[in-house]
Amino acid sequence: MSNSHILELENVMKIYKTGDIVFEALRGVSLVVESGQWVAIQGPSGSGKSTLLNLIGCLDRPTSGRILIEGVDVSKINDNKLAEIRGGKIGFIFQMYNLIPSLTVVENILLPTSFIKKLRKTDVKQRTEEIMKRLGISHLKDRFPSKLSGGETQRVTIARALINEPSLILADEPTGNLDTSTGSEIAKLFKDIHEQGETIILVTHDNEFARKAEKIYVLRDGELKTQGR
Ligand SMILES: Nc1ncnc2c1ncn2[C@@H]1O[C@H](COP(=O)(O)OP(=O)(O)O)[C@@H](O)[C@H]1O
Ligand SMILES: [Mg+2]
DSSP: OOTTEEEEEEEEEEEEEETTEEEEEEEEEEEEEETTOEEEEEOOTTSSHHHHHHHHTTSSOOSEEEEEETTEETTTSOHHHHHHHHHHHEEEEESSOOOOTTSOHHHHHHGGGGGOSSOOHHHHHHHHHHHHHHTTOGGGTTOOGGGSOHHHHHHHHHHHHHTTOOSEEEEESTTTTSOHHHHHHHHHHHHHHHHTTOOEEEEOSOHHHHHTSSEEEEEETTEEEEEOO
C-alpha cells in the first residue's frame, strides 16, 4: 500500500438486520482516496451514502470487507481504539448541525480537542483563532448556537471539524438545509479548505457542488461507480 493513500475500502459490505428483515445497504464497495484529494459521492436517497460515511468515520463497523485509514484496518480494532481514530483523524460535517446548544461557538469548536491529550493549550488557542478568522466567524465566538443563522452554524461546524487537524473530512449533505446562496458560500469554503490541502469526502445532492470535487462517484443500490473523469 502506498503511503499517499489516506483511505482504502476493500469490498465493504453492510447488512442491516431489523427483526426478520435483512437489508444489504452496501454490497461490496471498494474505494481509494489519496492524501489531499477531494471526492464527491452522489446517489439517490436510500442508496447507502450515509451508511458509507458512517463506516469511514468509524461510527459503525462493516459487516465484511476492510477499511484502512492511513494503513490501519479500522474494521477489526476495538471500541477504544476506534474512538481514538474517530476523534483524532476524522472531522465530521453533517447536514443536521449538531452543535451543543448549551455551549458557545468557541466552546463547540474546542470540544473535539478535549479527546486529544497531546495538544498544547496555547497552540490550541492560537489555532482556534486562526480557524475562526479563516471562516469569518471570529465575531461570533461567544454566541450560542440558537442565535446563529444556518450559514453561520455550518461555518462553526466546519471550524469544529478542522480543529484537530484531521486526516480526513467527511461531509454529509452539508448544504442540504441551506438556501441556494448560503449553500454556494459554503461550497466556496470547501474549495478553500481543499486548496489548503485537506482530504475531503463529500456527499451531496447538489451537482454544482459535486463538480468542484476532483472525482465524483455515484452510489446506487449499495454499489459505487465512478462517474466520468
Ligand atoms: N440502522 C439501520 N437499520 C436498518 N436499516 C438502515 C439503517 N440505517 C440505514 N438503513 C437503510 O439502509 C439504506 C441506506 O440508508 P442511508 O445510508 O441512510 O442512505 P442515504 O444516505 O443514501 O440516503 C436505506 O434503505 C435505509 O433505510
Ligand atoms: Mg444520507
